[in-house]
Each structure stands twice: as structure tokens, then as C-alpha cells.
Amino acid sequence: MALLPILTAPDPRLKKKSLPVEAVDDGVRQLMDDMLETMYDAPGIGLAAPQIGVLKRVIVLDIEREDTKTGPLFMANPEIIDASDEDVSYEEGCLSVPEHYSDVVRPAKVTVRYLDREGKVQELAAEGLLATCLQHEIDHLDGILFIDHISALKRNMILRKLLKARKEQERDAAHGKPAVAKDPEHAL
Ligand code: NI
Secondary structure, eight states, rough: OOOOOOOSSGGGGGGGBBBEEEEEEHHHHHHHHHHHHHHHHHHEEEEGGGGGGGGBBBBEEEOOSOOOOOOOOOEEEEEEEESSEEEEEEEEEEEEEEEEEEEEEEEEEEEEEEEEESSSSSEEEEEEEHHHHHHHHHHHHOOOOOOGGGOOOHHHHHHHHHHHHHHHHHHHTTTTTOOOOOOOGEEE
């Protein structure tokens, strides 16, 4: 297992479309395990492979809330095969957009088809935070961030602040200051 550095916006790799995996082999399982460890360490509740610079259609999630306890979920080639007409708004954040949050409207319920860690086809019907998180992670595989769902004005403001924060962090790191911890509640 290995901890991998998480890319932050506006990194161009986060805007690329990821390719399907041909089969869930040992290499993909290693990637899944490394992603899960990286996600727990961040800490976050979901992570997509492009966030660590790997342009493969692989996501991991683990949601532990009063109403939703998934345990670790590993998904290769996930696709949304059904979505509700009913929408819901949730305040999203992202490990690749640290310390910024915004309400995003998405379908309240989705059904996702994917290959599990053993390469078996599975379907999962989700609602609530799990539905939101699945859509957020699958978006990553198509180069879409949650800030692409909000107004250009707000998006550009966030991207400018992220660039500024990155420069400050690089300067602080050069002077030996530790990085600031992230908010685990909304880190998808
Ligand atoms: Ni994200």
C-alpha cells in the first residue's frame, strides 16, 4: 500500500477524460488499495483515480454516516444507468478543491453499474449522500469537478484562491511550516 499525492485544481490532469480498465487485475486492485489508503489519510469519503494522476476509470468510496454505512467500495468502469427525475442539493467539497464548498444540484437517486474488486459486474441503487458522492466521483472520470456545476464567476474566484493558496503553501513548505488539515465532512 502506498499513499499517493492528491492533485489540486487547476491541474490540467483533473480536466482529462479517463479510460476504462480492460480487466480488474492485480495492478488495478493495487491501484484501488492505494487510493483507499490515500482517501482515508486525506481524510475523505470518495476518491477517483485522476485525482492521483492516473487516468483510469476507477473510484473508491467509504461513507460512514448514521443513515449510510457503506464500508469500502471499489468500482472500476462505473456508469450511471438510471437517475431519478427528483433532484437534491448538497454542499459539496473535494480533496482536489481544498477548503472550498458549494451547493450542487444533482439527481437524488442513481443506479450505478460497475466492476467490483474481483472484476464481477455489480449494480448499486443509491440515494442520499451515497448518490451524491457516486455522481461526484464519476464526474471526475470525465474531467468534471463540482465547481463546473456552479456559476463561472464563483468557479473562477475559487480557482484564483486555490492558486494563491498553493503559492503560499509552497512558500510555507520552504520555511518548514506544516500543511493545514482538511475538513473531512465534505471531502468527496
Ligand atoms: Ni472530488
